[in-house]
Every structure is written in structure tokens, then in C-alpha cells.
Amino acid sequence: MFDILVYLFENYIHNESDIYVNHAELTKELSKAGFHDDDIFKALKWLDHLSALQQSDVKPYIDHSISGSTRIFSQQELQKIDVQGQGFLLFLEQINVLDVTTREMVIDRVMDLDSHSISLEDLKWVVLMVLFNVPGHESAYTQMEELIFEQPEGLLH
Missing domain, CATH: 1.10.150 (DNA polymerase; domain 1)
Structure with a gap:
């Protein structure tokens, strides 16, 4: 799955291509590149979750008032x-x-x-x-x- 993420990042995201054009076409292209359907689905889901993290209601674990704390x-x-x-x-x-x-x-x-x-x-x-x-x-x-x-x-x- 991670190989797919890197492939997508290098070929689409980093080059500012529109990755969300069509999931079916993207899945087909990734299959042609030799990736398995299950891994493709997981990678696309991972990217969707990454995108969702930008929404303030999705990240309740963040407290901006804490500074100088140790993780x-x-x-x-x-x-x-x-x-x-x-x-x-x-x-x-x-x-x-x-x-x-x-x-x-x-x-x-x-x-x-x-x-x-x-x-x-x-x-x-x-x-x-x-x-x-x-x-x-x-x-x-x-x-x-x-x-x-x-x-x-x-x-x-």
C-alpha cells in the first residue's frame, strides 16, 4: 500500500495533477502499473482520511493551547x-x-x-x-x- 501512496504522490499530487478526477480511472491505471486492487483501495482510503484531517471537527485530539509540552x-x-x-x-x-x-x-x-x-x-x-x-x-x-x-x-x- 505504501508503494502506491509514494507512486501517487510522485506522479499526481506533487506534480499538482488532479488526483480526484475519477477514482475508477485511477484504479485502472494503478492496476496496469502492477498494484493489487486491495492495496489500491487502502491507499485511496488513506488519502481520503488525510484530506479529512484538515477539517476541524475531525481532529478533536488537537489542543492549540498546549505549548512546550512533550509528546x-x-x-x-x-x-x-x-x-x-x-x-x-x-x-x-x-x-x-x-x-x-x-x-x-x-x-x-x-x-x-x-x-x-x-x-x-x-x-x-x-x-x-x-x-x-x-x-x-x-x-x-x-x-x-x-x-x-x-x-x-x-x-x-
Whole structure:
């Protein structure tokens, strides 16, 4: 399922194509690309839930009045997001790529993936997808893109 999300993001969403033109046509194209129907359905449902998170009535777990608090991960979250991933999320908050709301959206979308754990690289893609879909976070999206895609120049010692 995650491969489909990345495929859609790279080929449609990131290129600002209209992904919601026709789910049937999109499903047919994804099937031709070799993806299974069950995974296609799960990926499209995942994207629909991501889109729904922007609505204020869908995210009751967000309290904007809390500042300087520490996020405590649940046991299920700890099983899916390893220490490296947790550290990366904290780092993104510290450099203001993520705020409380977008962090919770990322965790929500990670927990909805159909895998037992998520790699750091996959977590980065989820962060990109969330930031792309949240209006007003364009600079955070750009900063995240630079973190992922910029290659260091010169020799590393």
C-alpha cells in the first residue's frame, strides 16, 4: 500500500495533477502499473482520511493551547515508530517543520498504514504528504523537501 501512496504522490499530487478526477480511472491505471486492487483501495482510503484531517471537527485530539509540552507515544505508536522515527519527529518540531497539529496528523497517518513498523525513509514520505495537504505550510513542505532530497556536496569526514 505504501508503494502506491509514494507512486501517487510522485506522479499526481506533487506534480499538482488532479488526483480526484475519477477514482475508477485511477484504479485502472494503478492496476496496469502492477498494484493489487486491495492495496489500491487502502491507499485511496488513506488519502481520503488525510484530506479529512484538515477539517476541524475531525481532529478533536488537537489542543492549540498546549505549548512546550512533550509528546508521549502510546504502546501501539512505540511499536510502529521506532526510536529513530520518534527522534526525527522531535527534530522536525524543533526546527519548526512540524507543529503540534501536523505532528499529530503525521502520527495519525502512520498509524493507519498497514505495516507493523515504519522505516525512517517511509516516515519522511508521510511527513511530506501531510505537509503538502495542509494549507499554510508551504515553507515547511519546502524545508522538508530540502531535508529529504538535497545531497551534501563534497566529501563527508
